[in-house]
Amino acid sequence: MIETGAKMNTDFTLDVVQGEEEKTIKFSEILDRPTIVSVYMKNNTSSCDKQNVSLAEHADWFDDAGYNLMTISKDTCGSHKRYIAKHDISYLIASDPEYKFSNATDSVVEKKMYGKTYEGPSRSAFVIDTDGTILAVIEKINAKAHAEELKELIGSLK
Numbered sequence: 001m002i003e004t005g006a007k008m009n010t011d012f013t014l015d016v017v018q019g020e021e022e023k024t025i026k027f028s029e030i031l032d033r034p035t036i037v038s039v040y041m042k043n044n045t046s047s048c049d050k051q052n053v054s055l056a057e058h059a060d061w062f063d064d065a066g067y068n069l070m071t072i073s074k075d076t077c078g079s080h081k082r083y084i085a086k087h088d089i090s091y092l093i094a095s096d097p098e099y100k101f102s103n104a105t106d107s108v109v110e111k112k113m114y115g116k117t118y119e120g121p122s123r124s125a126f127v128i129d130t131d132g133t134i135l136a137v138i139e140k141i142n143a144k145a146h147a148e149e150l151k152e153l154i155g156s157l158k
Contacts, residue, residue, distance in 0.1 A: 001105070001106055001107050001122065001124070001137065001139055002104075002105040002106045002107065002126075002134050002137065003134065003137075004134050004135065004136055004137055005133065005134065006133070006134050007131065007132045007133050007134070008104050008105055008128065008132045008133075008134060009104045009132070010026075010027045010028040010031065010104070010132040011026070011027075011028065012026070012027050012100045012101075012104060013025060013026050013027070013100075014027055014072070014094040014095065014096055014100065014101065015077050015094065015095040016030075016070075016077075016092050016093065016094045016095070017077045017080040017081055017084060017092070017093050017094075017095070018084075018090075018091070018092045018093070019084065019090075020081065022077045022081070027100075027101070027104075028132070030068060030070060030092070031068075031128060031129070031130045031131070031132065032068070032130065033066055033067065033068055033130060034066065034067050034068070034127060034128065034129055034130065034135065035067060035068040035069075035070060035127075035128050036062060036067050036068065036069050036070070036125060036126070036127050036128075036150060036154075037070050037071070037072060037101065037125065037126045037128060038051065038055060038069075038070070038071045038072070038124075038125040038126075038141065038146065038150075039071070039072050039073070039101070039102065039107070039121050039122065039123060039124055039125070039126075040052065040071055040072070040073050040123060041073060041074075041120070041121070041123065042073055042074070042075060043073060043075045043079050043080065043082075043083040044083065044086075047123075047143040048073070048143070049087070050143040050144045050146075051071075051123075051141065051143040051144075051146045052071060052083075052087055052089060053087055054143070054144065054145065054146040054147040054148070055069060055071065055089075055091065055146060055147050055150075056087055056088060056089045056090070056091070057147060058147035058148075058151065059089075059090050059091050060090075061147075061151065062091075062147075062150070062154075065154060067127075067154065068091075068092070069091040069092070070091060070092040070093070070094060071091065071092075071093050071094070072093070072094040072095075072096045072101050072121075073093075073094075073095070073096070074095070074096060074097040074099070074121075075095060076095055076097075077095045079095075080093045080095060096121075099120070099121055101121075102120075102121035102122065105124075105126060105134070107121060107122040107124055108120065108121060108122070109121075109122045122139065122140075123140065123141055123143075124137060124138055124139050124140070124141060125137070125138040125141050125146070125150060126138075127150075127153065127154065127157065135157055136153050136154075136156075136157060138150070138153065
């Protein structure tokens with residue numbers, strides 16, 4: 001896992017969706033102000049839904065506090081569009097099936113499911129400054145109270 005204070009590689013592209021708009025952008029372009037990136041596993045699963053609903057309910061607070069908000073999963077942009085409509089999400093959601101972001105933050109971890117071992121992204125959150133410097137990391141998020149834990153973390157950065 002990348003350390004607080006380290007600078008991440010921001011030279012990669014992601015397919016993103018915001019509202020109905022889908023586009024490919026360089027990650028560095030997202031960093032026009034401090035940015036919160038929350039990684040989740042899959043749309044329409046219990047914990048991931050709680051994580052995103054928590055953020056959606058507080059998205060305006062993060063915007064007013066001066067932060068971009070983005071979530072990332074391996075789901076397709078088509079799936080993200082339906083998910084955005086279902087949960088009234090206003091922030092950016094990225095499709096990252098190749099784990100570009102997780103590789104850039106050294107947050108690909110070993111997982112086990114049904115007796116099989118595989119690698120996948122850690123369910124974590126990162127606060128990233130405009131130059132790619134990691135300001136803070138939550139290594140294991142609380143899906144149900146994710147917005148609250150991020151608000152508390154941001155408060156501790158000031």
